[in-house]
Amino acid sequence: MSVTIKDIAKVAGVSYATVSRALNDHPDINEKTKKKIKKIAKQMGYTPNAVARGLVKKNTNMIALLIPDISNPFYPEVARGVEDIARKNGYCVFLCNTNWDEQNEHKYLNILKERRVDGIIIAPVTIDTYHYVSKEKADVPVVYIGNRIDDSSSSFVVIDDFKAGYIATEYLVKLGHRNIAFIGGHDRTTSHLDRINGYKRALTEHKLETDINIIKDYSFKKESGYLIFLEMVKNRRVPTAIVAENDIIALGIMEAAEKHGYEVPRDISIIGIDDIEFGSLSKINLTTVAQPKFEIGQKSAGILLDLISGSIESKQVILEPFLIVRGTCSRI
Amino acid sequence: MSVTIKDIAKVAGVSYATVSRALNDHPDINEKTKKKIKKIAKQMGYTPNAVARGLVKKNTNMIALLIPDISNPFYPEVARGVEDIARKNGYCVFLCNTNWDEQNEHKYLNILKERRVDGIIIAPVTIDTYHYVSKEKADVPVVYIGNRIDDSSSSFVVIDDFKAGYIATEYLVKLGHRNIAFIGGHDRTTSHLDRINGYKRALTEHKLETDINIIKDYSFKKESGYLIFLEMVKNRRVPTAIVAENDIIALGIMEAAEKHGYEVPRDISIIGIDDIEFGSLSKINLTTVAQPKFEIGQKSAGILLDLISGSIESKQVILEPFLIVRGTCSRI
DNA sequence: ATGATAATTTTAAACGTTTACGAAAAAAGG
DNA sequence: CCTTTTTTCGTAAACGTTTAAAATTATCAT
Known part of the structure; x- marks a missing residue:
């Protein structure tokens, strides 16, 4: 049984609301008691319970990234991009590998719904994924990568x-x-x-x-x-x-x-x-x-976070591809 | 606002405890009401809230996999292995990329603690990771991969x-x-x-x-x-x-x-x-x-799940490496 | 019909937080 | 010294589940 806010409240001799506020740097708490409570919390080895917090705050600070094939080095690279942005903003990312299987994709989508992730980035197996997602009325923001969506209210980042x-x-x-x-x-x-x-x-x-x-x-x-x-x-x-x-x-x-x-x-x-x-x-x-690749990840994560915060309604990004000449093509 | 158990209870005309039990196929719920409730739940588009459940059941059905470099194709392969086993047992896996950085590793470990994951598989950046984890008294089961731990009470899977x-x-x-x-x-x-x-x-x-x-x-x-x-x-x-x-x-x-x-x-x-x-x-x-690689992932996930269920105390697995002769070595 | 037993359902508490609202204490103003 | 304002803190409800225990209803042998 890990130590809770109530435990801290007991030893600090304050109500647990105060502890909560102190730990979250709420302005209404006296600087001195704040220090004291934080100290006690540290001494007692307190770790906030993210799931309890998630329940009341109605967000989990988790986003998910659905990719079709983690063994294709393309995807780890975009994964690094989204993780980069997500982490910098306090989000964790669930990486889900659909294995080019729509069934898996749907299963994951359901699981993520249950888990109440705050948003989803998805590299869809087929264009139908979009319809499935809309039908299921995912109330969570979604941004697609690698697939244009023919609907101005939805977000994606692709290359041309x-x-x-x-x-x-x-x-x-x-x-x-x-x-x-x-x-x-x-x-x-x-x-x-x-x-x-x-x-x-x-x-x-x-x-x-x-x-x-x-x-x-x-x-x-x-x-x-x-x-x-x-x-x-x-x-x-x-x-x-x-x-x-x-x-x-x-x-x-x-x-x-x-x-x-x-x-x-x-x-x-x-x-x-x-x-x-x-x-x-x-x-x-x-x-x-x-x-x-990395940028695709970053961009899509950025958009997703904006979608989550409500600062944008939707955004569609089309990045430019560029030729890299190496040695597998020759003049005939 | 998504539909909750209480909403279902209201339209079904039963207490919400009954709904909970019906949805979970509890044996002492009448088969008929069970059917009815499930039907209503489906009609209303109910999705169980995993975070609320996690709070009371004190588990999240999530495990984490910490790897140092997702761009090294070795790790995606083990990731597929752990995901394979995890998924078959109803667990989701958090994939965390430490980027060969101990700081990141520690940060992730803390985050995972807050998030109350049920267990962690970790390919440590250095051997110190083990000490950090023990010091932090992670009450969650941990299995290491790619590193022997010199402590019979801890678990790992490595090759020789x-x-x-x-x-x-x-x-x-x-x-x-x-x-x-x-x-x-x-x-x-x-x-x-x-x-x-x-x-x-x-x-x-x-x-x-x-x-x-x-x-x-x-x-x-x-x-x-x-x-x-x-x-x-x-x-x-x-x-x-x-x-x-x-x-x-x-x-x-x-x-x-x-x-x-x-x-x-x-x-x-x-x-x-x-x-x-x-x-x-x-x-x-x-x-x-x-x-x-894939087997390492599977094995470690299997062990972790056993650790979580309490069916074992610890387990150490050493797999056999084998030579694959191809073309980059020649007789001198 | 009568207990007794079994099957089914409800009540209520709990999980660990956050937060609106109100209360007490302290500071300020007269 | 009293009122007003501000600062600080406590009370209690809420988030959406699960589950022990109590309560109700159904079943059944006598």
Whole structure:
């Protein structure tokens, strides 16, 4: 049984309301008694009970971050960003890994509701997440990352995914490629849709044909990219260049290419999107379109806190992606 | 204002104690009223308030996982392991990133105390963490990972780090290397100490000289390995083989070697410890000594839950590391 | 019908805080 | 020295649950 405010009140010879106020630096408490009470509290090893406080104050000072895949280095980086801001403002963050599974996502959303978190940042598995959240009337503020929401009353921070797809593809075109394929995930995410549209636009602008390959399973793993490329070689439809929807997929593609006698970038050029840390290893040296991961985390946390404090109604942020030229793409 | 048990009681025409029991499937509630109440609860969109419950039940069903570096893919993997077990048992996990900083670690420990988490799994920054935790008389169960604790009443799960160091070094010796250096982090962690001792033992058993290089800053980043290797070339003391304390360091070393004209493994052999996912990319192909990351997470969570339920007093688990031969080490 | 027993429900206290409101004490003003 | 104002503190209710104990109702054998 840990020591409570009442215990302190007893030894200090004051009411426990006074103790509460003293500990919270309430102005109506005499400076002297404040000191005394604080001293006693420290001596007794008092630790405030956040759950009791949460009950009466109706907030928990916890926010949650839902991400689909903690093993994809992209997400830890944004997690660091949100934690950075959250911590500086006295918030703790619950990190939940949905594992690219809508079921898990929904379960977590319910748990978080029960736990009365003050706000949620969510990198949705699919666009349906948004509908689920709205239907469930989550009274908590939510900010989405990696997915535009087509509703001006909701908040999100994304990069301009269209531009990302466009930049990647155009770079390949500029290098002289005419046969450029796209490999990416399911179509239930604006991030995917936008990137694919950027890809299409860049190609049609140059009167080139598109070749879009969609990963069947609803997750982004190296293996998914690997398998798609395998099919390409099986079907003898290997392009001269590939834009991968993200770096993880790109790595999988490179892996498959490598294993089947294609040398990157001599035989095939590959470009990713995200700029995960390991892409920069000189042995990998992945050319990619970067997004500011840490900043995405910070921004979204900042918005969430503003939403919580009520200082804003909603906010939508679109960050700029930028090309990082490394070694996996070459002039044809 | 969300709907409470009292609201339900009112419309159901029963006392709120009955509602509570009905919702919790208490045996002495009539099956019929139970159904009725549950139905009403659902209709009204009731979500139990976990913080109120936590207050009276004196548990939160939350555990925390403290890790030093979420950007090191090793930790997300163990995080997945603990989350796996935690979730299956109705627990949520707080993921806290200490960033290799003892201050942060202590801050988090306090916060977790206030929040009344039911237990903590901690990958300590240094061995001192243990003393801090004991001094603070954390009344919550704690299990350490990655660090043996020299106290039979406390719990941990580690790999046999001595053996890991030994296996790595001996493998290099078997390949014919005679000039083998060790590069690793600070000496305030048993994991480090043990690995280094395993390294020493393997060398002294073969009457070879040791060459131990310690990273100055207290963190494990690629850059640390990079810098140490730079010094080696500056001092013209480049060995023929290096055992890195972990894969991240190994990658940094490879990077530095590469950039300075050393081809791996032709000019220098490098072996890591951990087996992070990206080491297996064919372009990297890092030879390493693996530890069962996911299992470490699962095991530690399992122990923690047993500790919480009181079914055990303490438990210490030492898992076996195993060599994974890939392409960064060659016969000399 | 009558106790006795079992099944079901209610009452009330508790968990550890915060906080509106009021009371007492101290300070200020006349 | 009395009133007014200000400062400081205490009382009590509230937050939304759970749960022991008491109370009520139903069941059943006699």
